[in-house]
Ligand SMILES: NC(=O)c1ccc[n+]([C@@H]2O[C@H](COP(=O)([O-])OP(=O)(O)OC[C@H]3O[C@@H](n4cnc5c(N)ncnc54)[C@H](O)[C@@H]3O)[C@@H](O)[C@H]2O)c1
Ligand SMILES: O=C(O)C(=O)C[C@@H](O)[C@H](O)[C@H](O)COP(=O)(O)O
């Protein structure tokens with residue numbers, strides 16, 4: 001049952017000058033979507049893009065809410081899963097937007113997890129060279145991370161998110177009621193990105209999560225608090241470095257390893273989803289930092305213990321099926337967007353909540369480390 005329309009419990013502002021926007025967080029926001037959108041945007045036509053798991057639950061309530069506010073909307077339902085972030089599925093999204101004659105001042109709405117958000121945001125960024133875009137994130141991962149900050153795109157066989165644009169949303173509506181229908185596995189995957197904010201530069205938040213994670217998983221006030229802290233953390237980084245010229249790269253903690261593992265498993269969501277790759281990647285980043293004598297091995301053990309406690313995979317051995325050799329993982333790492341002049345950039349750490357951007361990390365060290373950690 002959807003909650004009754006009521007004011008959002010929390011509001012986080014992303015300060016980007018004339019492209020600033022609100023993130024509203026709380027129960028009942030799908031039912032209130034029409035009102036929230038109509039009060040901010042002039043356009044009265046929208047294309048809603050969603051996936052086959054989300055549509056049966058939340059598409060009709062969203063369309064009804066838009067209709068109540070005089071917004072005429074069409075919808076497109078795509079297959080669920082990481083493979084949908086592809087050129088193949090970008091085409092029907094662009095066609096749906098153009099076919100409905102959505103003008104620049106109307107809007108494209110992403111209703112779903114990070115896959116739908118990234119794909120739809122990319123389409124919104126390129127159709128008519130940029131259309132208005134609203135995120136209605138329905139997974140924990142999308143509510144705490146992917147719906148905020150304007151990174152949009154699709155995957156390539158060469159690597160994750162290699163094709164895309166920066167295109168900020170005009171509004172993010174994170175309806176926390178919808179998280180109740182998320183599978184436990186997907187909730188855990190999103191939690192990895194929540195823990196990431198603690199590990200980057202909020203040691204007290206990480207400690208709070210170690211003590212309160214059961215309450216976050218149970219729902220209610222602790223969950224809303226974790227989402228709001230995460231959105232606030234991301235909003236501050238994005239406002240300071242929108243296009244990742246510097247400190248935004250910190251949000252990539254665990255991702256260089258994680259993205260290589262996603263590419264290595266061919267974006268097969270049954271084997272590995274993004275948040276799981278990030279969990280394994282964050283443990284690897286802490287272990288690699290210890291190997292480079294930057295941090296204590298105790299910190300890596302603490303990170304792994306917490307992620308394991310919530311049920312996340314923490315080692316390459318936890319991925320089912322065959323993994324390509326370490327040399328192949330290095331090929332994906334060499335395609336990482338943070339590479340500069342052929343040199344690898346990693347997010348390393350001096351301890352819990354003390355992450356930093358390390359340029360010029362020797363590839364030979366990374367390869368040696370991956371060979372040690374590789375299960376085969
Ligand atoms: N743009 C960014 O800044 C950013 C940040 C982090 C991750 N990402 C990207 O986000 C993607 C991962 O996002 P994700 O974890 O949300 O995956 P996802 O979009 O595949 O959603 C996970 C699964 O949950 C289902 N689902 C979503 N909401 C549901 C709900 N309320 N009830 C029931 N089922 C629901 C989906 O159908 C899907 O099967 C990756 O492609 C990753 O690269 C992008
Ligand atoms: O917003 C960011 O910046 C991030 O790095 C957030 C990450 O969680 C996210 O997975 C992002 O898509 C990775 O960015 P990429 O540039 O490495 O593709």
Ligand SMILES: [Zn+2]
Pocket residue numbers: 145193255274278
């Ligand atoms: Zn991520």
